[in-house]
Amino acid sequence: MLGRSATLHCVTILALVSTLWQHRVEGKGVCYDSFDYANMDAHFTTIKSRFDAVRTYQTQNTLLGLLWPNGTNTTVHVPDGPNSIDVAARHNLLIYAGVWIRSPFFExxxxxxxDGASRHPASVKAILIGNEDLSNGLSLQTMVDTINEAKARIRATPGLEHIPVGTVQTDGDWIKYxxxxxxxxxxxxNMYAFFDPYDFSTINNVIPHMxxxxxxxxxxxxxxxxxxETGWPTDGGGPFRNHQxxxxxxxxxxxxxxxxxxTNGGEHPMYFMFHDNPAKSTDIATLFENxxxxxxxSGAWKFDVYNRPVPDxxxxxxxxxxxxxxHVxxxxxxxxxxxPSDNANDRWSYDVNTHQVKCWQQGTCLDGFWDSANRFTVH
Structure with missing residues (x-):
């Protein structure tokens, strides 16, 4: 990169011009937040149409609406919710069943x-204890003890000896611990390009950095x-670390x-997530979390997740x-x-792979900056 504005990046066109469509359906996984567990059956029907596995953050949903103010176990009545493993099995989905540990209802x-794995052992790919707990104040020893306790109870249950047990943390915490x-x-x-510093990851080079x-x-x-987990928000403002x-x-x-x-991400890599949770953040600085x-x-897809858009x-x-x-x-x-047009140096092309606009004659990218001689130049 040259000149005083060398940190500028090539102009990117992200508008979807898609008059042609290429059919594409694959088996991958998606994360599911069960805040609306009353509609879990309908949601899992939709998920099954695109993915063959689901990851949940908890398995029992009866107590999700209970209150524990000030750390006490004060409760209010809520309708019984479904066991996530039962629902996944009904819809022929493989499940990475979560167990939430940062609440009084871990047991x-x-x-x-x-119980769900005992009823549907073939549906459960793994039981995952916790989610990003090291980033939320739990100690390494607490995590070790909790996972060992859970693993011992699962292994002691006849028929569940084969089920893998693990946990979910950020890649930064796995490096640290x-x-x-x-x-x-x-x-x-869990790792997100969206939360990377812009110098390391832009919308044009997410995959190499990821x-x-x-x-x-x-x-x-x-x-x-x-x-x-990995994903990108569809709304909520920005830029966040220059990511929109x-x-x-x-x-x-x-x-x-x-x-x-x-070819990456393990047996069933998971995309985050199935549907928006509108109550996740009320902070204007982090509304993208929703x-x-x-x-x-509602569970209706925001865009066609079955067919990749093909540019015009x-x-x-x-x-x-x-x-x-x-002028041009x-x-x-x-x-x-x-x-004025000269039908040579005024021709531009769009690279559908890099989403960059380039000068047809020179092969330079439309990335204007002032060079050391105070001339406006393109790379």
Missing amino acids: ADLQAAI PSLAAVCDVVGV NHRWQAMVSRFGKKALLT ASIESAIKHFWDVQDWMD YFGLAYP PRWSLPFKIATSRD LRCDGGGLFKG
């Missing part, structure tokens, strides 16, 4: 996972490693990650970028300026 949730993997059959890894982080997990933990929440970026990220998951869903809170083939042809005064954008000799 009830663990027992629900054991690698010894936790010793008590795990599954090392669940792959670098994933290989760091594989090199440490081998086949135990499983990608348990938008439907266009989310669609691009989803399909790029699906391609990457063909919009990571592939579906709206006209994008492969050279085009001109006109100004409001009948030109890139003569690597410079960038407006002027």
